[in-house]
Amino acid sequence: MESATTAGGSISGLPPEPGSFVGRRRELAEARRQMYFGRLVTLTGPGGVGKSRLALRLARKVRRAFPDGVRRVDLAALQDPELVPQTVAAVFGLRPKAGDPTADLLEGLKDARLLLILDDCDHVLQATARFVRNVLAVPSEVRLLVTSREPLGVAGERVLPVAPLSVPQGGSRPASVHGDVFADAIRLFVDRAAAVQPGFALDEHNRDTVVRICRRLDGMPLAIELAAAQLADCSPREVLRRLDDRFSLLTSGDDSSRNDALAESIGWSFGLCTADEQLLWARLAVFIGGFDSAAAQEVCAFGRLSAHRVAELLDVLVTKSIVLREEHEGRAYYRMFDNIREYGLSQLRMAGEEDSLRGRHRDCFHRLAERYSAEQFGPQQLEWIQHMIRIHPNIRQVLAADLREPEWAEMAVWTSVLLWPYWFSGNALREGYGWLRRSLELLTERTGPRAVGLSTAAFVGLHLGELDVARSSLATADEIADELGRTALRTRMGMVHGMVAMAEGRMREAADLLEQAAAAEKVDGDAFGYVNAMILLSSVAFVSGDPRGATAAVECLRLCESSGATWTKCYALWVVALHRWLAGDHREAALLVQQAVRLNRSARDLNGLAVYLDVLSWCTTAADQPHRNAHLIGAADALRRISGGRMGESTYFDDYNAAALAWGRQVLGEREFQAAYQRGAEWSREELFAYVLEEGIGRPEPARPEPGRSAPGGLSPHELRAAVLFGEGVTGADLAARLGMERRSAEQLLEGVLARLGFRDREQIEDWLRGRQQ
Secondary structure (H helix, E strand, C coil), rough: CCCCCCCCCCECCCCCCCCCCCCCCCHHHHHHHHHHCCCEEEEEEECCCHHHHHHHHHHHHHHCCCCCCCCEEEECCCCCCCHHHHHHHHHCEEEEEEEHHHHHHHHHCCCCCEEEEECCCCHHHHHHHHHHHHHHHCCCCEEEEEEECCCCCCCCCCEECCCCCCCCCCCCCCHHHHHHHHCHHHHHHHHHHHHHCCCCCCCCCHHHHHHHHHHHHHCCCCHHHHHHHHHHCCCHHHCCCCCCCCCCCCCCCCCHHHHHHHHHHHHHHHHHHHHHHHHHHHHCCCCCEEECHHHHHHHHCCCCCCCCHHHHHHHHHHHHCEEEEEECEEEEEEEHHHHHHHHHHHHHHCCCCHHHHHHHHHHHHHHHHHHHHCCCCCCCCHHHHHHHHHHHHHHHHHHHHHCCCHHHHHHHHHHHHHHHHHHHHHHHHHHHHHHHHHHHCCCCCCCCCHHHHHHHHHHHHCCCCCCCHHHHHHHHHHHHHHHCCCHHHHHHCCHHHHHHHHEEECCHHHHHHHHHHHHHHHHHHCCCCHHHHHHHHHHHHHHHHHCCCHHHCCCCCCCCHHHHCCCHHHHHHHHHHHHHCCCHHHHHHHHHHHHHHHHHHHHHHHHHHHHHHHHHHHHHHHCCHHHHHHHHHHHHHHHHHHHHCCHHHHHHHHHHHHHHHHHHHHHHHHHHHHHHHHHCCCHHHHHHHHHHHCCEEEEECCCCCCCCCCCCCCCHHHHHHHHHHHHHHCCCCHHHHCCCCCHHHHHHHHHHHHHHHHCCCCCHHHHHHHHCCC
8 A cells, every 4th residue: 555655746545526627716715725824624515515526626736735645535434433543544554553543643644744635524523523633733744624514623623614606696697608707507517418418508598597407406516417417318498397396395595495405406316217216226325435336236136126227227327427436447336425325215214125225235245255255365366455445335334234233243253254354455454353353242152253253353463463462362262162172273273373473482383383274274275374374484484594484485476376366476475585585595585575566566565565675675785785775674664654563474574674774874874874764764655666666766776895884794694683683682592592593503603603703792793783974
């Protein structure tokens, strides 16, 4: 995922504008002025008045004022107020650590100069206000633009009411649609009408009718767009006649009538739909956020609506502006405006179908989780990741529904378990962990699903740094497996036991447990589980200096390539690179890691990217590239600060990272190293990829000797690591354990390091590592 900062003035999370933007010059100018004087601007107004469109247009107008870009967080589909901080964090690709996710987010954004848009927060207003207060309490260059029907009530908030579009008043008749400054509503109608009726233009024959339509709709943009969409089937006069019939008892001019006008225009649009179109509109309302045609057919195709008919009618509803269609990665997704969706739900309730449709929706996404788990380790792995991100609000809705009914707790646990790869790759690790823990609180029976859920929670918790909780969860899972006599289940938990052993420095035991786990996964035919266990096993072998790890790494890469699993292949390339580096083939290691980075460009796994940069920084010591060393270390540290933590297994490579860091500091001196480090830390995502992949931005300096500065001493990887550990005061049995060697072997290795460097004691090693400026 992208880092907290992006290329100067770039935009992330902003959907393409569905049509040309009309009017709002005064509001745009005033909003820009308000943003200049304060950090928080809230656009308020009734639903359908165009707050979100105005915010998006404003973002595009001011983006050059924000070097670190513009980010939009769509809160419309969020149902749980407690997830506001996590939802914001996900837009930045962050994985908050345990504790306060807002604090983690603010730490990642403290130096950013960006605009953060919180869009459509009415239903989570108080939670949004709390989050905004926390953001404003920290001095920073982050500015916030909020859209809501009412102000947040936060100190320092600058409120800008958004009024309906202007229409010609009294008997005025616009000379032309583009020349009349009072005709924004008219211009919008003509623009949208031309989209459904090519060649439509304002003329002497339709001018008065169009003006009356826009007056009748009180200038409300969403209502005008719905009315214009009807020109696909009827004339402007017919549209006006139907409006007059519908609105005969309404008055206009105050805010309540504007809300009534919108509600009536939505109801009028509903009335103009055919019976089948009305039925699909109502049924689609059970979706929240994005959905695709396949899900629409699965949920809505029953009774008189066949799957083919649903697909057909979906396109019709898009034409009528009832449903929005968006393209992502070449795939079509659909969504509804909240007002239109709520109207559909009201119709569903009146028809007595809401419960059955929600049940079908729940079943659909439970089955989707099953399909994702079965298919994600394959050639569509990246496509699955992107798809799950798009439909994520529906997953949330289903899990929340499961947790409201205790009898569904087991299904909630199982669904959360099936989705664990997505919680990682979709940057929703903390949220997924929360769903799993909450569902386990409800599933109290000591059953197999509870044991699997607990072991998965331990696995995820280890990556979040919750070692004690992971130990407790795993112990309970073991007890249940023993009580049930589930030997196979107990054996497969070996992977998590192996990770605990790794975290505690018991590398030999970790290797044995991971080897057993890999064998169990292979027997069960679980290729994904087998590859994950083998990647961990190869990591342990690297830390222990066991050459057998290279064979395991190559096996992982072979399986990923034969399966077409691109995201997992990144990690396989990484472990192969580790062992190539250990063997002294630093150039090959760097090339392998660059390949992983290139693939990660599509997967956008932030924590994975950080560990890949680590290995590249190690390679710089052999290539004598101290500036590249500092750039890469700075970039990796920035990614970790933004991501909210480390990938669990990466913590076992701290000694190697420390060795690369010490070398860079020693060669460049503290001042020059820090300057290069800071440059790497400040790169945008695209600048970082271009640098790492040597695509023309900041190509690394060529290898060259630097007179008067110490080289790394020609030490092997293990020797350099031993030097760093000894310089930090690690000796005796602790040194042997950290090196994965017998004590006498570790002592002999250290003696060889001292002799090669010409040093006698730890103080000289400390001086060498301290990196005094030359």
